[in-house]
Each structure stands twice: as structure tokens, then as C-alpha cells.
Amino acid sequence: MIKRLFRLTSIALVSAMVAFASHAASVNLPKVEILGKNYYVYQAKKGDSLFGISRQFGWDYTMLQNLNPKATSPLTKGTKVYYPTPEILDASEMEDDITNNSLSSPVLEHKVKRGDTLYAISRMYGVPVDKLAELNPGSRDGIKEGETLIIRNDGSKNNEKSGASDFYKIKRGDTLYSVAKRNNTTVAAIMKANPGISESNFKADELIRLPEPGTGIKKVETTVEEERLSAIESYKVDKNDTWETISQKTGVDVQEIKDLNKDAGDKPKKKTLISIPKIDMVKVDTVLIDNDPRELSKEGIKEIYEDVHGIDDSISIQGVNVALLLSEPAAKKDLEFTRGVMSGLDFLKNKNADIRLTVLDGNRASTDVLTDLSELRPDIVFLTTEKGIPSYLSEYAEISQTPMVNTFDVRNDLFNSNPYIIQLLTPSQYFNDEIAASLAQNYPDYTLIFVGGNDSSDLIAQAIREKWIPGKIKTLSIDGLKQANFKPDGKFIFYAYPVKKEDISEITDIITDIRQKYPMADMVTVGRPNWIVYDESLDEKFYGANVMIPSRFFYDENSPEAQIFNRHYKYLFDREPAKSYPTYAAVGYDCALYFIPQLSRANGDLNRFGRSSGGSQNDYELYRPANWSGLVNPIVYLVRFTPYGTIEKNIVK
Numbered sequence: 274m275i276k277r278l279f280r281l282t283s284i285a286l287v288s289a290m291v292a293f294a295s296h297a298a299s300v301n302l303p304k305v306e307i308l309g310k311n312y313y314v315y316q317a318k319k320g321d322s323l324f325g326i327s328r329q330f331g332w333d334y335t336m337l338q339n340l341n342p343k344a345t346s347p348l349t350k351g352t353k354v355y356y357p358t359p360e361i362l363d364a365s366e367m368e369d370d371i372t373n374n375s376l377s378s379p380v381l382e383h384k385v386k387r388g389d390t391l392y393a394i395s396r397m398y399g400v401p402v403d404k405l406a407e408l409n410p411g412s413r414d415g416i417k418e419g420e421t422l423i424i425r426n427d428g429s430k431n432n433e434k435s436g437a438s439d440f441y442k443i444k445r446g447d448t449l450y451s452v453a454k455r456n457n458t459t460v461a462a463i464m465k466a467n468p469g470i471s472e473s474n475f476k477a478d479e480l481i482r483l484p485e486p487g488t489g490i491k492k493v494e495t496t497v498e499e500e501r502l503s504a505i506e507s508y509k510v511d512k513n514d515t516w517e518t519i520s521q522k523t524g525v526d527v528q529e530i531k532d533l534n535k536d537a538g539d540k541p542k543k544k545t546l547i548s549i550p551k552i553d554m555v556k557v558d559t560v561l562i563d564n565d566p567r568e569l570s571k572e573g574i575k576e577i578y579e580d581v582h583g584i585d586d587s588i589s590i591q592g593v594n595v596a597l598l599l600s601e602p603a604a605k606k607d608l609e610f611t612r613g614v615m616s617g618l619d620f621l622k623n624k625n626a627d628i629r630l631t632v633l634d635g636n637r638a639s640t641d642v643l644t645d646l647s648e649l650r651p652d653i654v655f656l657t658t659e660k661g662i663p664s665y666l667s668e669y670a671e672i673s674q675t676p677m678v679n680t681f682d683v684r685n686d687l688f689n690s691n692p693y694i695i696q697l698l699t700p701s702q703y704f705n706d707e708i709a710a711s712l713a714q715n716y717p718d719y720t721l722i723f724v725g726g727n728d729s730s731d732l733i734a735q736a737i738r739e740k741w742i743p744g745k746i747k748t749l750s751i752d753g754l755k756q757a758n759f760k761p762d763g764k765f766i767f768y769a770y771p772v773k774k775e776d777i778s779e780i781t782d783i784i785t786d787i788r789q790k791y792p793m794a795d796m797v798t799v800g801r802p803n804w805i806v807y808d809e810s811l812d813e814k815f816y817g818a819n820v821m822i823p824s825r826f827f828y829d830e831n832s833p834e835a836q837i838f839n840r841h842y843k844y845l846f847d848r849e850p851a852k853s854y855p856t857y858a859a860v861g862y863d864c865a866l867y868f869i870p871q872l873s874r875a876n877g878d879l880n881r882f883g884r885s886s887g888g889s890q891n892d893y894e895l896y897r898p899a900n901w902s903g904l905v906n907p908i909v910y911l912v913r914f915t916p917y918g919t920i921e922k923n924i925v926k
Contacts, residue, residue, distance in 0.1 A: 384419070
């Protein structure tokens, strides 16, 4: 019963102390530490009373009485009176203080990378495009690689939809553990919010997304026994008293008495007053933080990383579980893609692979699709949609942490915000910027000549123009090109606007004639991406005009890789792959040859995926635009039809 009453009294003391903290804050008195907490010490003068002392310092009278029960008025001169200092806070207030101690910085900036768009950046940071445009005047007219955009210039929070409170730029000396603790979260929660981050690449100036304070923190309700200070009493030293005899008389530990009476010297003096702390053991209902001890070591953090990413040593080429989710199962695209994947599996079979492949009809109710996926639990899912990824699939990928490959939809931008979406075909803006940067870098002293009617929708032409030296740019009509004179030993790069086959045929004939007329001049022609569909019917004209075609893919059926693919495809299906742009079967084949061995090699860790090899149509090398984003394949090509009758498939990146 006494312990129970004491517990209630202790709570009352703390509550009252908090209420009077503003008065006590100005007190100028010595302090003493008891059980890890500080108390003011007042030495009574003749005529003092507890009530007068409480009025003098703005202290709570009841609390003062409870803590000093034997200090009856009038107080004996020299009697010490104790009172809690205001920094002993209510436990809930301390928790709130920690919870709100976010590391986020008021100013947040983004350095524009090649391929960035205002819309993509808005999705990446969860900030409306209008807000970005307001903070960065002129950005609606275009942004350039290397410039810095303001994402936020105050303390407001972003990305509420994704559950993230803010973003933080790593400082020198930061560790995953220190950042987690200062933001009242865990290493695991930071890694989950930023799948691109690990202990090895956690470095200064990297930007990460902060989880909401409290995320990942495990709290355990329990009852513990605690030492609590119930009162402090005065004791008058007898003639023969020592610290040890006083301890025996009062039942208080010698060291605790000494700590409270440090000014008494090595031996207590006769007839002096010393203070005796009364300490009780009480049972207290409390909430403890269940810390993960692995956060304290590199080996432990590596284990946390493996847990967060679901890294499974059992994933091997003998056990990869693959799902094809077909948007139109009966369509040519989906049929050919499926056959291509099966051709890739046939190739891998010769390497002792044993892969479970399941083909699902994605053109059904979402509940049916999700049920199948939940039962199947695939290691990777390939999508064939060309009209956007449904939100329920995006949510499934993020919640289950299942990589989902967007194989054909070049316009989808979910990879900017969903860490488990893989964008296979390079996004348009990145594609345009990469091609433009490659041409500007490889042909810096060439005169750039735009030929044909200006097409304002041609974003590649705009990107090239922005990267070229203004004084070395010209524009000619097709008739003007016929009549133009060129420096015999000059260097020229023609960019042709036409997209119709007959116009392409005409313009390549004109440039071929010009090249023959000026054999010592260096002339190159850059076509539009759709020219690739005429690679067979106009190949001779392309050779003559020294044509380069920007493309996300190119299937050269004479290459060794394509011949291997053809052999497996024909063996399985007794036919040639259907012609298309891209060659759908080759996409499936290349996906199987890249993703399945990579999953096996990396034990399911997307961050450890390397460069592809042996593909018939595409090359892959995945990267994350941000630590919290999905992955994108940035590889694009300039397919060159050389004057020597050969085709070069040049990787731009």
C-alpha cells in the first residue's frame, strides 16, 4: 500500500513541478543530483518556514512538504531543503520533444540531371508542378542539366501521400544509426524508405527520404521496479557517528548519504545536520523502446539491409519464380513476348536452370489478379501494358516489395516514386537528352544543318539545338539543300525532319549526291527515331547518306546474338519471330536472359544488378534516379548505316 501511495505522490510531484517550471527556471541555487535527477538545495536561515520558501522561489508548497516531510516550521538554521529542478520533464513531453526533432532542412534543392523534367521532379518529391514553377521562375519553359531547382525554401513537409515527412541531405560524419536516432526512427525504416541506400553508399551530400518520426519504433508495455526518491530528511550527527553508523541507523546506503552531503567532508561533524534520502522501490507501468542491437555494428546493419530487401540466399537460377502479366493475352505483342521469354528459358535450360514461369491474364478484375499474385508470390513480374500501370499493381509491387518490369510503356513515370517499378524503355526526355549530349560531344566542331520543315513536336531536335554552338547552326529547306554549296573539307551534320518514307527517300538521295560531290568533306545524317522501321527497305539509301538513327532498341538479325535467339525460337515454335518495332519476341528473350540470372546472382537484391550481356535487341544497366525511386534503364543507341555497307549499333550511354 505504501508503494502504491508513493507512486501516486511521485506523479503528483512531477506534474506540479512541470506546472511551476516557469517560476523555478529563474532560481539561482546550488544543485545536487539524486538518482540521475537534479534538485535545488536551499540552506535554511533562522526563522524560515517551508511556506515562506515556496513563496520566495515560486515553488509548489505541497511538493515542497512531500519532499521534505521532517522540515517543520520554524526551520532550524542550516537545515537543507530540496526541490526538483524544471528539467525533470514529464515522460510524455520528453517523447513529444524527440518525435518532433526532425532532421529536415528548411531549404531543399535538386540538381537537374540529364533527362529530368519538371513533371518527373514533381513526382519524385511529391511537390505540385505549379509550386515548383512558382519557386523556379522560367522552369516551365524548360530546365537544363546541371542547374539547381528549389524544391522547398521553408520548413513545410512534402510527399505526404507516400508517407514520408521530408528529405534530408546527408552531412559529413552522419551514419545510418545517428540519422535514425535523431529522427526518432530506425535504420530499417530509413532503408525501406530509400531502397537505394546501404551502409556502403551512405555518404555526404546524398539525399534521402525521411520516414515519419516514430516509424519502425517498437514500444513494449511492461512493469518495472524503479528506485524513487520519496523524501529527504535531516539527521543530527551524534558524538560517535561515522558515515557507516549513520547508514546502519537510517538503512540508507553509505555512498548515497555521502553523495547528498559532499560538503560535510570525510567525517560527519558532531551536532551538524546532514541530509538522508529516503528511497523506495516502486513498480511502475512504463513503455520501453525495443531497440534493434544490430544497428550498432556494420555486420548488424548488413543483416538489416538483407531483411529489408528480402535478400534470400535460396534464390538461384534453379528456383526463380517468374510471372508474366499480359494486358491482352490474345494480342500479337503479348503472344510474341511470351514466346520470347520461353525462348530465353530454353537458352538458360542449357545452363541447368530450373525456372517456374506462370502466365497470368491481366485483363481481369483487380481482385482476381491480386489473388493469383498473392498465391504465386513471384520473384519478379513482367508487365506488357502500353497504356499505364494500374494503381493496384503499383501498390502490390511496393507493399510486397516485388520488382515489376514495365516492358513497353515509355510514357509511364511511376518509377520516379515507386522503388519497385523498373522502367525498361528509356523515358522520352532522358532519351532526347542523351542523344543530344552524345552528338554534341562527338561532333563538337561540326556545322549543324536542320533540313526540311521545322517540326515543333520534334523534341530531339529541340534538345540538340540547345546543346549546339548557336553560331554553327543553319536551317535549309529540301530545295535549299539541293542548291547549297559546302566547304570542300568542311564538317557537317544534317538533322532531317521528314518522317514519311517518300520524303526520307528523297532527302537521303540528295545528301548522298552532296557527299559524292564533296568527297573530302565529312558529312553525317541524323534521322528521326521512326526511320528505324525502314532499315530494310531504305538500307542502301541510309548507307549512301551515312545515316545515324536514334533508337531505344535495334534488332540486327545478322548479329551472333540474334542468330542464337532465332535458333531457340524456331526450335520451340517452328517459325521465325514476327517482325515488329520493337521485335516483341526479342524483348521477352532479352528480359529472360538478363533478369533471371541477375536475380540469382544478386539473391534478389536489385541494387546489385549489373550490365547485361548476350541480348539480341536491348542492353540493360539499371540505376535509381533517387535513393527512394524505382529503377530505369538509360541505355539508348545511335544506329549507324556506314558507307561501307555495315551497321553499327553504338550505345550512347
